[in-house]
Amino acid sequence: MAKRYVGIDLGGTNLKLGLVSADGEMMESLSVPTEAQGGPDHVLARMADGVRQLAKKAGIKVDDIAAVGVGVPGPLDSAAGLVYIAPNLPGWVNVPVRDTLQKALGKTVVVENDANAAAYGEFRVGAGRNVSSMFILTLGTGVGGGIIQDGRLLRGASDTGAELGHTIIQYGGRLCGCGNRGCLEAYASATAVVARFREQAAVSDLSRQPDLECKDVFDAADDGNKAAARIVAETAEYLAVGITSIIHALNPELVVLTGGMMGAGDVFLDAIRRHVGALAFPSAWKVCDVRWSTLGGDAGILGAALAAEAFDRTGQRA
Ligand SMILES: [Zn+2]
Numbered sequence: 001m002a003k004r005y006v007g008i009d010l011g012g013t014n015l016k017l018g019l020v021s022a023d024g025e026m027m028e029s030l031s032v033p034t035e036a037q038g039g040p041d042h043v044l045a046r047m048a049d050g051v052r053q054l055a056k057k058a059g060i061k062v063d064d065i066a067a068v069g070v071g072v073p074g075p076l077d078s079a080a081g082l083v084y085i086a087p088n089l090p091g092w093v094n095v096p097v098r099d100t101l102q103k104a105l106g107k108t109v110v111v112e113n114d115a116n117a118a119a120y121g122e123f124r125v126g127a128g129r130n131v132s133s134m135f136i137l138t139l140g141t142g143v144g145g146g147i148i149q150d151g152r153l154l155r156g157a158s159d160t161g162a163e164l165g166h167t168i169i170q171y172g173g174r175l176c177g178c179g180n181r182g183c184l185e186a187y188a189s190a191t192a193v194v195a196r197f198r199e200q201a202a203v204s205d206l207s208r209q210p211d212l213e214c215k216d217v218f219d220a221a222d223d224g225n226k227a228a229a230r231i232v233a234e235t236a237e238y239l240a241v242g243i244t245s246i247i248h249a250l251n252p253e254l255v256v257l258t259g260g261m262m263g264a265g266d267v268f269l270d271a272i273r274r275h276v277g278a279l280a281f282p283s284a285w286k287v288c289d290v291r292w293s294t295l296g297g298d299a300g301i302l303g304a305a306l307a308a309e310a311f312d313r314t315g316q317r318a
Contacts, residue, residue, distance in 0.1 A: 001064065003021075003022045003309070003312070004019055004020065004021060004027065004060070005019075005020050005022070005308045006019055006020070006051055006067075006068045006069070006305060007020055007069050007071070007302055007306070007308070008047055008069070008070045008301070009071050009114065009300035010043070010070060010072050010086075010089075010114070012088035012089060013036075014031050014034055015046060015047060015050055016031045016300075016301055017031070017301065018054075018301040018305060019055070019058050019060075020302055020305035020306065022309050022313075024302055026301070026302065028057055028058040029054075029301070030050060030053055032053070036090055037090060039091040040092050041100075043089065044095075044097065044100045047070070047101060048101060048104035048105055051065070051068060051105055051107075062106075062107070063106075065107060066107075066308070066312050067110065067308035067309070067312040068101065068105065068109045068110075069109075069110045069112065069117070069305050069306070069307045069308030069309075069311075070097055070098075070109065071114035071301075071304040072097060072111060072112070072113065073089070073113075073114045074086035074092065075160060076112075076159065078113070078116075078317060081097050081110065081111040082097070082098070083095045087177075098110070108311065108312060109308075110304075110307050110308050110311045110318075112318070113146070113159075114138075115138050117146075117299075117304040117307060118138055118144070118146060118293075118299040119134070119135065119145075119147065119162075119303065120306060120318050121295055121298070121300065121303025122134070122136055122258075122294070122295055122299055122303070124303070125295070126256070126294045126299060127254065127256045127293055127294045128148065128256055131148075131253040132150055133148060133149050133150065133253050134148050134252050135147045135246060135250060135252055135255060135256070136255075136256040136257075136258060136293070137164055137165070137184075137239070137243070137255070137258070139190060139239075139259035139260060139261040140190055140260050142177065142185050142189050143165030143183075143184055143185040143188060143189045144165055145162045145163060145164025145165055145246075146162050149250065149252075153307075153317070153318050155317075164184070164242070165183060165185035166180065166184070166185060167245055168181075168183055168184075169184050169187065169238060169245070170187070173186065173187070174192070184241075184242035187235070188239045188242065190213070190214035190259065190260040190261060193214045193235055194214055196231055197227065200227055200230065200231060201227035201228070204225075206225065206228070207227075213260075214261060217232065218263065218264050232268065233271065236268060236272045237275050239257075239272050240272050240279060243255055243276050248284060251288075252288060253287055253288060253289075254288065254289055254290075255276075255288065256291055257292055258293035262292055262293065269290060269291070269292060273290050276290060306318070
């Protein structure tokens with residue numbers, strides 16, 4: 001029987017699981033509430049139970065699963081599968097995800113940062129499947145990053161590489177959730193787009209909407225709202241400044257953008273391309289492109305499963 005893997009995307013609200021073939025096809029999927037308020041032991045038990053439910057749904061046994069990959073939102077020791085901290089999950093400090101799940105399921109488990117998992121998914125079966133070097137920016141509540149260099153995840157000396165959202169694009173600039181000022185995340189996350197719009201268009205009806213989302217700002221720009229259009233145009237420039245700095249460090253073949261801003265479409269992407277083209281060294285930009293993710297919300301699940309597949313096949317981390 002062909003080998004099958006499980007990928008788990010651990011979010012603050014939902015646990016998303018997928019049964020994935022060795023060549024990255026999603027064969028079955030499942031989403032269950034994380035119940036994060038129950039603490040790490042409760043969430044880990046729900047993850048193990050989710051794997052059992054997923055196997056049942058697919059009509060296979062847990063024993064038929066070759067290995068399990070988990071993407072977690074936070075810094076971790078990926079070699080030990082230990083999550084140092086997950087800011088959106090109460091009580092998650094030094095949680096031994098790998099060892100706990102291995103014991104509960106009797107399966108090999110690998111643990112990756114969620115943005116790294118998304119990068120690996122896009123590299124193996126998504127927008128980056130024809131390149132060997134790329135990076136991803138996940139534009140959501142924050143800005144996550146993942147880097148593929150020569151076909152492998154770039155982790156750095158202490159697993160803290162690829163924190164691309166904290167590339168500083170403005171010295172002394174806007175305060176970031178990390179405590180520094182001027183990070184890309186403080187300008188170009190979905191949250192930051194809304195905050196910047198509220199500041200610049202403080203008197204408009206739209207900016208007073210309590211539940212205003214990034215998408216609303218982009219939609220308003222499309223409908224001719226000048227303040228919103230300015231924010232969108234500036235967001236493309238901020239992203240381009242950050243992307244250009246990262247291109248100059250890595251000289252990649254591809255930049256993949258994903259997350260809540262994907263709905264912004266090709267006009268937004270073209271604006272980013274134009275600005276990067278004006279800023280980047282021509283020798284770097286001529287071999288590179290900026291594209292939307294092709295896996296969307298499945299990138300993290302597929303990437304986690306394929307990281308487990310890579311470990312199962314090679315004995316090494318992805
Ligand atoms: Zn930061």
